[in-house]
Amino acid sequence: KPLNGDRQQLTAGDYVVETVELSRDAEYFYFQANIDHPGIYEVYRVKTDGSSKPEALTDLGGMTAFELSPTDDQLLLTHSTPLMPPELYHKSTQPGDAPERKTFTVSEKFLSIDWTAPDVVGVPSSHVERPIYTRIYTPEDFDADRAEAYPAVVFIHGAGYLQNAHLGWSNYFREFMFHSLLNKHGYVVADLDYRGSKGYGRDWRTAIYRQMGTPEVEDLVDVADYLQRELNVDGDRLGTYGGSYGGFLTFMALFKEPGLFEAGSALRPVTDWAHYNVGYTSNILNLPQDDTIAYRRSSPIYFAEGLQDALLINAPMIDDNVFFQDSVRLVQRLIELKKTDWETAIYPVEPHGFRQPESWLNEYRRIFKLFEENLKPERD
Numbered sequence: 001k002p003l004n005g006d007r008q009q010l011t012a013g014d015y016v017v018e019t020v021e022l023s024r025d026a027e028y029f030y031f032q033a034n035i036d037h038p039g040i041y042e043v044y045r046v047k048t049d050g051s052s053k054p055e056a057l058t059d060l061g062g063m064t065a066f067e068l069s070p071t072d073d074q075l076l077l078t079h080s081t082p083l084m085p086p087e088l089y090h091k092s093t094q095p096g097d098a099p100e101r102k103t104f105t106v107s108e109k110f111l112s113i114d115w116t117a118p119d120v121v122g123v124p125s126s127h128v129e130r131p132i133y134t135r136i137y138t139p140e141d142f143d144a145d146r147a148e149a150y151p152a153v154v155f156i157h158g159a160g161y162l163q164n165a166h167l168g169w170s171n172y173f174r175e176f177m178f179h180s181l182l183n184k185h186g187y188v189v190a191d192l193d194y195r196g197s198k199g200y201g202r203d204w205r206t207a208i209y210r211q212m213g214t215p216e217v218e219d220l221v222d223v224a225d226y227l228q229r230e231l232n233v234d235g236d237r238l239g240t241y242g243g244s245y246g247g248f249l250t251f252m253a254l255f256k257e258p259g260l261f262e263a264g265s266a267l268r269p270v271t272d273w274a275h276y277n278v279g280y281t282s283n284i285l286n287l288p289q290d291d292t293i294a295y296r297r298s299s300p301i302y303f304a305e306g307l308q309d310a311l312l313i314n315a316p317m318i319d320d321n322v323f324f325q326d327s328v329r330l331v332q333r334l335i336e337l338k339k340t341d342w343e344t345a346i347y348p349v350e351p352h353g354f355r356q357p358e359s360w361l362n363e364y365r366r367i368f369k370l371f372e373e374n375l376k377p378e379r380d
Contacts, residue, residue, distance in 0.1 A: 008050045016199055019065065022048070023072045030057075030068050030075075030093075038133055038199055039120045039166035041065070043075065045093070055095055063168025068093075075099075080169035082135075082176075083117050114140075116180040120165055123192070123226045125219065130204060132219045133165040137179045137189035138231070149234035151375040152188040152227050154220060154261070155179065156242030156249045160208070163199035164191055178364055187371070188233055194219040194249070210291065212273065212284060212298035213252035220253050224260055236262065237375040241367055243267035243314075244322060244352070251300035251330075254309055263310035263374035265367045268352055270322050271330040272299045277321075304333045310374045311342035314363050316350035 001007035011017055013035060020031045028045045035044070035054070043066045044054040058064050062081040069075070077089035077099055085106060089099040116138070122131030139150075155175055157164040162171070170176050172191075179189040193199065195207040195215040207215045220240070227233035240261045242250050247269025254264045273281050274288040274295050285294040296302050315327035327344070334342055345366050350359050 010046045010050055011054055014201060016201065021068045023068070025072065030066065032065055034199060041168070043077065057093060057095055058099060060099065061167060063166060082167060082169065083115055085169045116183045120167055123223050126222055127215070127218050130200065132222055133193050134223055135165045135191035137183050139183045139186055144232045146232065149232050150186065150188045151237035152190065152233040153182055153371060154223060154238065154240040155189065155191040156240060156246035157191065158242065158244035158246045160196050160245040161198045161205065163193055163197050165193040174360060188227060188231055190223050190227060192219060192223050209284060210294040213249060216249050217252050217256055221257060221260060239263045239371045239375050241265040241267065245270065248300060252303065254311055255300055255303035255306040258306050258308035261309055263370050265312040265314060265370055267314040267363065268316055268319055268322050269313065269327065271301045271326040274299065275323065275326060301330055301333055304330060305337050307334065307339050307342065309341065310370060312366060312370045313342070313344045314366065315344060316347040316352065316354065318350065319352045321352035
C-alpha cells in the first residue's frame, strides 16, 4: 500500500506466504511460499506495483529459506530434504540461475545409515474438502498385498500449529530416526498434519477453535482408516505416540476413541488446558472463567473414564512448559477410576525438552517396548 494510495493484493491462492523482505529499491517483495505443494517451500518474488505474478527463484524441492543480500542481487539459501539436514546454497536473484551448494556438513556415519525416506500423502478427509497431509514411512520390503497385515504407529507432532508433513528436514529428527528403526522392525509409520497445523491456510489452522482435540482426533481416525484400507495395516495392531500437544492428543484419542489404538504413549502431555499458558490457550479456548464449556470439551482429564487401551505417560519433573502437576493430576484420576493398563515413566532432572541423551534413549526404549508388547502378534 502506498502511503497515499489504495492497498493492492499481490498474492492469492491456496498457499502460505512467509518471511517477506522488501528490496532496497522497493521494486520487489521476496518471500518463501508453498505454492506448488503444501510440503515444498521455495523462494519467490513479486513486483510491489502488482504488475507481475509471483515468480519462482528456486526449484530445489524440500524446504528452502533465504536471506537477501544488502545489494539485492544475491540470495543465501538454506535448503533441506527429508534425508538431508539444512545446508547452505548461494545464487543470484535472477530466476534462471542455478543455486550452488556451499556446505557439506553431514557426517559419513550418518550417510552410511539406511534411513527411510518418507512419502507425503494427501489422506482423504471425511470431514473437510482438503486432504490430511501425512508422512508415510514403510519398511524396505513393504508389500501391500502380502497375507499378513502390518502393525503401524501414528506419530502426533507437538505445538499444535507446527507443520511436519513436508519434504524438508524435520525438527523432529529424533522421531525421524525412531521411525526408521520402527520400519526395520516391520512397522508402517504415519506422521500427520492434523487440523490446527500450520502451512494449510486459515481454515485449517482455526478449525480447533473452542474444540481442541475434536477435529484432530477425527483426522487421526481418517488416517487410521487409510492405513488399513490402502497400506495393509492391521486395525487391531495400531499404536500412537506424541509429545506436548501430541501427548495431549494421544490422551484424547485413547479416551474419546477407545479401540482406535491398542497402545499409546503421551510424552510431557497437557491434561487440563485451564492449567496451561494463558497466552497460548486463550487464543483458542478464550479464558477459563469465560468459556468453561470450551475447556471441558478440550481437556483430557474430563474424558479419562474412556481409557481401555494400554497407556504409557512419560513426564519430566522439572518441565518448564507443561507442568509436572498435569500428569500427576491425571494419574490420580486414573487411580480413582480404577484403570489398570497404564504406567508412568518419571524423568527427575529433565525439563520439557530433554537435555540428557540417556533420558531420550530411555524414553524411546520404553515407547518401543510398549509397541512390541501390544502390537506384535503373539509369539509361541
